[in-house]
Amino acid sequence: MNGTAIENFVCVIFNVSFMNCTWHVGRTASEDTQYFLYWKTSGKEDFTGCQNYITDNWGRHTGCRFQNVTIKNKRAYFLVNGSRSGQNIQPYEKRIMLYKIEKLTPPLNVTVNCTEASHSCEIQWQPPHTSHVKRHACFKYEIVIENKADPEKIIKNASKTGSDIPGNSYIFGSFSAEKRYSVKIRATDNGCLVSTSWGEWSTPVEFGKELTFTSSYMLFLISVLAASLILFLCTINIYLKKTSATVPQPRDAFHKISVMDFQTEHKNELTKHETEEIITIIEEVA
Known part of the structure; x- marks a missing residue:
């Protein structure tokens, strides 16, 4: 079944003894295609299957993680086969010198x-x-x-x-x-x-x-921020004082006139009337 074999098979050894192998599924691989990885480091050995697979969103195996890998100038043999809908798919085989795929640790x-x-x-x-x-x-x-x-x-x-x-x-x-x-x-x-x-x-x-300039710069920056904060607080304080000043309240047109208010207003009217009469008499005598 053409196009069912894996593609882009890559293995990397890192941190001395860990190895990751990854691949892409075949071009014609369906969602029910499944792959299995086997490897060995000697022609006299039996193949060992992967124990820790990496999977994609459909659960298909797309890689494997290994631990306790030793190089020792060994050539490794990798085999990836699988099945789809109960039928075998094209196998993939590759030989790799393990030292060539090692990612060296830092000095x-x-x-x-x-x-x-x-x-x-x-x-x-x-x-x-x-x-x-x-x-x-x-x-x-x-x-x-x-x-x-x-x-x-x-x-x-x-x-x-x-x-x-x-x-x-x-x-x-x-x-x-x-x-x-x-x-x-x-x-x-x-x-x-x-x-x-x-x-x-x-x-x-x-x-x-x-780098002493860094501390000097930080002191300058802190000073600028402190001055800006003080100026901001002062501005807010002045604004609050202005807005909180007493504002004359308009007379309520619907304010209910009490008895005392009516008596006071009537008394004021009488006083005003008597004053006008006295002024009128004085004008006539003159």
Whole structure:
């Protein structure tokens, strides 16, 4: 049944002894297609089936996870077969040299010792950890040193072989005590049974002058924020005082007139009338 075999089969060994193998389902594979992976590292051995499958949304096997894998210059034999609707599908077979698919771990124990008088630093490290290579000369390294004041400026970016860096060390001769740097290292093969792909980067190690400008900048930023907060609170306080001032209330047109209000108003009318009569009499006498 053409198009039912898996495609893009890839295996990677990482963290020394873990291995992941993944694949894509066949072009004509239906939802009920199922795959099974078997492997062995010697022609005299029996095939061992996968114990920890990776599945897709339809439950089809699309990969396998392995633990406790040892390389030891072994060639592995992989077989993926399966079935669809009760019928066998096209099998897939592949042979792989295990050391070629290893993703090297980062170099270990990276340290930096600087001498201000000589304007140089000695960077040292240990080879990455593997299950089959013990010789230091089997690795070469890439070293990247960055100026932290200008992260985009790469001071050193070069591959160095084991013979160029005796004893897994490198002398950085452009050191300035007034600057801050970081260094990271990764490894690859140097003519042994090691993967030719670059391994993982080590965690960056910083060295040189402390970045004091950062603390000064933070103090300035805190001062600006504090001043802005005080100004904001003062503005809010002034606004609240203005809006809370007494505002004359309009007379309620529907306010009920009490007896006391009526008597007071009537008394005022009488007083006003008597005053007008007195003024009138005075005008007539005059």
